[in-house]
Amino acid sequence: VRGFFRLIVVVLFPVSLAAQNLDPRDLVRSLGSIWPTYNGDYSGRRFSQLSQINASNVQNLRLVWTYDSGTLPIKATPLMVDGLIYFSVPDKAWAVDARSGRLIWHWETKTRGGTHIGHRGVAMYGKWLFLVTPDDYLVSLEAATGKERWRIEIADLKLDYFSTVAPVIIRNHVLVSPSIESTDNRGYLDSYDPETGKLQWRWYSTPDAGAPGAETWPNDEARSHGGGAIWIPGTYDPELNLYYFGTANPQPVMAGQGRLGNNLWANSIVALNPDTGKMAWYYQTTPHDTHDWDSAETPVLFEAELDGEKRKLLAQANRNGYFFVLDRATGEHILTSAFAVNNWAKGLDAKGRPIRDVAKDPQPAGALVIPSEDGATNWFPPSFDPETGLFYVRVTRSAAVFYLTDTSDKPEAWGGIDKTVWRGPSSIEAIDGKTGKIVWDHTTGVGAVSGILTTEGRLLFGGDGSGNALALDPSTGRTLWHVNLNDAMFNAPVTYEVDNRQYLLLAAGGKLFAFTLPEP
């Protein structure tokens, strides 16, 4: 009788038996039935091994539930673990049932301030969630109930730091970083203990006084307020035990005359040891940036054979319009190629870095620059499909006149402003990871900002600027399916599996939409 009763319980309450729990070791696996971290897995590829939904049946997808958060556009990548979906916007988080979209809990906090511009999502460790707030708290919630466990301050709100990033968990490290918009601060990455919230280490985005790299700043004042915020969750190679992330622009943003030099480690791809916070290597993508072209975009990890040798590589499609491939063990530069037209660089230097045309720095009467401050891409998650060997990126096209408004020797904050004079069509572009060559480009109209998902089902999911969600053939870019959700997709699609059914989860505006195939 007992056994029979247990069976009934299993059938009726399958979720309640699978407690909300995530072993950090699950994060090391390739992306499959769960979506346990910002990029799905540590590689940043956003390539799912699920293939129930595939190129032959994608036309049959049907909507199975929606959830309206009634709030701002969802820019967060939702997580899905043990039957619950977790997502967030600034100051708010939700858990909804992955099968039905039914609300399980909602958490909300009263803000002390801070820039409310976006939120990339939550992280999970054991039975706890972690998220940051615009007013610079790192908050831990109980995943099953949304009950707040503790909160700690990670930055000084009064200095205009604010927080948007999704934390990344590596073993017992919670990696988080505050953002900087205008006030001249120094960027940093922190590691916190997931149990106690105690700071384990802090890495600053500009060197300490007298340390290597400090010579790329004219003085200590400029160096110690030099920006380089870390906006986007990074990626991780467990074998090399290196965490990879990009840093944003130096401060002041557009007026560079008070910070002459290359301004390390702003606008760089950085590799560091997550146990110690010690930097292993860096590669600067835009020396002395004056256009706000953060190097924050996801560094995607993949393997490829180059000259007969299997290499561990890292690729980033950068806001400055260039695609970079590096050896991720050493930081050695492999290739740089332009994936969008620009008029600010005069070519590449010996290390593959674009050479800036100083005439295209912001000028008092204006300099016409392609692209605008928005860049050729931005935070939109890219994807890499190991079967096609292609890197997929959301490309945006624009031109702006950049004005230098502060011509003093010591400009502050922005010191300049750009005015957009042309917005061209966005697209989803496929770039060969080994050669940097553009293989196809699928135009998506002005204004599309969605990221990308690829799957073992030979599908690529993304969105256009008209509220359409798209499924494309990852080899050719041909459209296979679309649905108009009539709102902008601000994040990337995700996929997961429960009860042996694969779900496609899209966010448009403040709503979630879940699709599956018809029941067999």
Added chain:
Amino acid sequence: LKGTKREGLLFEYRARGEAGNVLSSRAVFIPGMLAIVILSVAPLTAQVKDDHNGRVSLPANKAREDDSLHSIYPKLTPNQNPAAAARGRQLYEANCGFCHGKDATGGNSGPDLLRSVLVNHDEKGELIEPVIREGRVDKGMPKFSLPNSQVSDLVAFLHQRNRDARLRFTYKIPDVATGDAAAGKIYFESHCNICHSSQDLAGIAAKYPGDELQQRWLDPGGRSAEVTVTLPSGQKTVGTLQHLDEFNVSLYDAEGNYRSFALTPEAKVEIQDRLDGHHKLIGQLSDKNMHDVTTYLETLK
């Protein structure tokens, strides 16, 4: 992102002229469309553009600006009383500028007050006032005995200065008419005269001051494209383009009727945008051309 605001934006679109051809890429998948007419659609973004990292730009309209500002920056330091801040600046320049720099960005002996932790933590003078009154004698800053009203004026100046530095849409763009008006006239007459003349632009400099004139001539904005949709039957519909994406096209015809069509591989869509000339220039203009033309247009008062 409420419906009405978004719908407003839906009527906005930009054509891809030859600048677009230069700037964008190949192999585009839009069935049935002529290669020359790949065109944009309205961005589905909120009136406050926040679709990239922490970069906020705000609409010109004042009421919307205030709403937008507070939705993005709740608890933002408010504007100070302008008279107090102006008096504060004079007091600052007379008493403090020598050490802290004329714009409070630091000098030879005094630190930058915009980056100062103390100034940033101050709300209403409670931290700044003791420093003014007591000085920092060990660091070489003397005591200042100023009446309360002057201390509060100084506090107002520092907070306003900080706010203005932070909010870049308050930045003033300096003179943009720095080019050669004669060279600008020649450029204008050889590139713009197909559609424009100095007569039809008479008074434009008075209408749009400074940088707004430069912005306007580079990107006049507005709806400007006429579309012709040809169905497989040969039936043609002409109108003002309302929307175009990979799957549908829509327009308002001459009678003001809304018409929309599915984009099948057999349907043809041709677009003529009267702003093509402007879009084309973006990919061609040198900065000298731009400054010269702006300087020439500045003479059309």
